[in-house]
Amino acid sequence: MFLSRVAASGGAVAFTYPVSSPDGGPETWEELTWEQTRDRVRDLALGLHSLGVTSQARCAIASGTRIEWILADLAILCAGGASTTIYPSSLPPDCAYIVSDSGSMVAFVEDDEQVAKFVAQRPRMPGLSQVVVLDGKGGEDGWVISLDELARRGAELHGERPELFEELVAAVRPDHLATLIYTSGSTGRPKGVRLDHANWLYESQAVKDLGDELRAEGRELLTPDDVQYLWLPLSHVFGKLMQVSQLRLGFTTAVDGRIDRIVENLAVVRPTFMAAAPRILEKVYNRVVMQAKEGGAATYRVFRWAAGVADRVARLREGGKEPSGVLALQHRVADALVFRKLRATFGDRLKFLVSGSAPLSADIGRFFYGAGITVLEGYGLTETSAGTFLNRPGDIRFGSVGLPLPGTEVKIAEDGEVLVRGGGVMRGYHNLSGATEEALTEDGWFATGDIGVLEHGHLRITDRKKELIKTSGGKYVAPQGIESRFKSLCPYVGNLVVHGDRRPYCVALVTLDPEAIATWAQENGLGGLDYPDLAEEPRVREMVQEAIDELNEGLPRHETVKRFTILPSELTVEGGEMTPSLKMRRRAIEDKYRDVLDSMYEGDTRTR
The missing domain is CATH 3.40.50.12780 (ANL, N-terminal domain)
Known part of the structure; x- marks a missing residue:
């Protein structure tokens, strides 16, 4: 599919991506045509071949979303290997577990910070023979090499055997493993999900077929003239779907995973569509x-x-x-x-x-x-x-x-x-x-x-x-719908966690949105207070209570939130309360704040 897209689109722009100015000036956006992308991918794929990557050999990628992530992924697949994805926010032991469990022999890592994780865990990853850093230099003993060095080795091999790249691609079969993605692990150890080339061929074709169906009805989905803004984590399956859809349809993708630059980038990229x-x-x-x-x-x-x-x-x-x-x-x-x-x-x-x-x-x-x-x-x-x-x-x-x-x-x-x-x-x-x-x-x-x-x-x-709540009165409560509704009622809240399983009624844990609550505090003469102080401020509680009351008006009695506590800090990936894809780890949150939850039922003789 990749080489067919190159043949069809050739000199058209495949990707745009930001590049920092070497003299500290404003960054610029550079372009890669499909043919240029093919050349870079070819050199990296042959570089991997020189390292011993063969059919379905796993290669890990631990990086944020950037153009090099996509080039590395395509190179792994064209070399016949399979990509194992790792969130850059993953803790060192989790990185080691995924590398070891997957049997990855090569790892692409983003920068020196990621390199340090892998160096620290090296004894736990005996099968990892090479680390390739996307933005950095190699290490002294050769275990870590730069992306440029990998490409240089591949270019040298291409000069010796010009036909090798196409031979490697031709050897890949639909039932070969393409992607090994470890679930976020909202409960227990993450599980590696095996997705083969046929899975991604189906997904991309389904998007195309849907577009054809809509076009026949006078509606439109995507065309080769569209521009995608891709910031989604490519370690997540949603981001991967957007990648393969591009290969099938041929639109241009602007790549930049920095969340703090999304609004600024929108004005520059001016996308026709994006996933969020x-x-x-x-x-x-x-x-x-x-x-x-x-x-x-x-x-x-x-x-x-x-x-x-x-x-x-x-x-x-x-x-x-x-x-x-x-x-x-x-x-x-x-x-x-x-x-x-x-x-x-x-x-x-x-x-x-x-x-x-x-x-x-x-x-x-x-x-x-x-x-x-x-x-x-x-x-x-x-x-x-x-x-x-x-x-x-x-x-x-x-x-x-x-x-x-x-x-x-x-x-x-x-x-x-x-x-x-x-x-x-x-x-x-x-x-x-x-x-x-x-x-x-x-x-x-x-x-x-x-x-x-x-x-x-x-x-x-x-x-x-697994998250359905059954109160001690035998009533079922679906917390996600309540939590989702609440976010539209109170712009100053980051998360609402509804709790009530085997309890007489529902209560909630509330976290504040740091940016929004800081603005609110400034407007209300509380600009000198930090997050923990604002969580205890009576006026903040009163504001949240008003939103809770409005929420409860639209709920059956057994689903209403009777009491709530504003937590002194956000829910974070690092704290174990959120998955890297920003889903709440409900059980982990309830375990961590068990005493807080219990306190909201004190004095109630029905509490179990």
């Missing part, structure tokens, strides 16, 4: 809310009115209609006052955003949709190669994750668990045959672990099977 985790959309929404509040009472009233207009328009569009009459006029006024500025933030060319990896608040999705920014929420897991369900342009139902991709089947088990079957489903877990048999039936159905319902063909995920 809901947390990014929440932050954009919260920033818009805060800016409106900073403008004073009148400005905030205008914003709230415009948000109401957006919601009504979005609900009409969900039903296949467009606003008319008074609502159409109101929408034009709201567009001039609010929505136009929001679209400009995204570069003014955005056709749609794809949201995945965690639930998106329906209220936030409708706000963007009514403001002229289409959000297509999708669903998938590492075990299904990410792309499994997607809302379509012109057929969006917020609160659902859309329809199956072409070629994927779905059914709901008797207990409500979502089962899927199709070309994206993994072949199994690495070194865990028992776990594979537990998740996969003989006829290919994969048990997702998610509870869901089908509504007119659209799938709505209600919660994780």
Whole structure:
């Protein structure tokens, strides 16, 4: 697929990426054509061949999202190997576990910080013969070499055997292992998910087929003229899906994984589409809310009115209609006052955003949709190669994750668990045959672990099977939906963790959004207080309580949050409360804050 894309697109721009100025000036964006990409990948692939990488040999990548990550991944695959992905935020023992369990013989690491992790864990990785640093120099004993050195060795081999690269590519088969991705491990040790070339061929073809179906109906998904802004972690299966879709369709991708540069990059890249985790959309929404509040009472009233207009328009569009009459006029006024500025933030060319990896608040999705920014929420897991369900342009139902991709089947088990079957489903877990048999039936159905319902063909995920709460009164509570709804009600909160399993009622742990609460504190004469002090500030609690009260108004009695505690710090990956893909580790959080949770039930004779 890669070489076919090079043959078809040749001198067209494949990638753009930021490059720092050597003299400390502003960074610039450079371009790589498909042919230039092929040449770089060829040299790196032959360099890996010279290191002994053969068919399906694992090579790890521990790096943030950058152009070198993509080049390394393509080189591994073209050499016949398989990529093992490691989040750059992973702790040294976790890196060693993944390298050892996967049997990786070569590791690409981002910089000196990552090199230090691997050097410290070297005795635990006896099978790792070479480390290649993407942004740095080699080590003294030769165990660490630079990316340039690897490419130099490959170029030398290409000069000796010009035909070797194409021979290596031709030897790769659809059933060969392509990617070994370790799940985030919200409970227990991460499991290596084995995805072969056929999985990615299916995913990319499904995206193309979906685009062809929509085009025949007068709608559009993606074309070779589109520009993707790719910041997603490439260690995550969602990011990998965006990679292979590009190979199939041929659009240009701007690559930069620095989250703190997203807003600035949007103005430079001006993408026509991008994928995003809901947390990014929440932050954009919260920033818009805060800016409106900073403008004073009148400005905030205008914003709230415009948000109401957006919601009504979005609900009409969900039903296949467009606003008319008074609502159409109101929408034009709201567009001039609010929505136009929001679209400009995204570069003014955005056709749609794809949201995945965690639930998106329906209220936030409708706000963007009514403001002229289409959000297509999708669903998938590492075990299904990410792309499994997607809302379509012109057929969006917020609160659902859309329809199956072409070629994927779905059914709901008797207990409500979502089962899927199709070309994206993994072949199994690495070194865990028992776990594979537990998740996969003989006829290919994969048990997702998610509870869901089908509504007119659209799938709505209600919660994780293992995270459903059953109160001591026998009532079931799905915490994810409550937590997602709350984020649209309180822009100053980072996370809400609902708790109540085998308890008489639900309580919650609350964390604040550092940036948003700092702005709030400044506006309310509390600018001198730091995060822990603000967590104990009565006015902050009062503000959160108002949002909790509003949340409870729309919930059945057994789902309402009776009490809450604001935690003195954020939930972090480093602290073990979040996965690298920013999902909450619910059990770890509950264990860490067990005393806090217990204190919210003190004095209640029904507490178990």
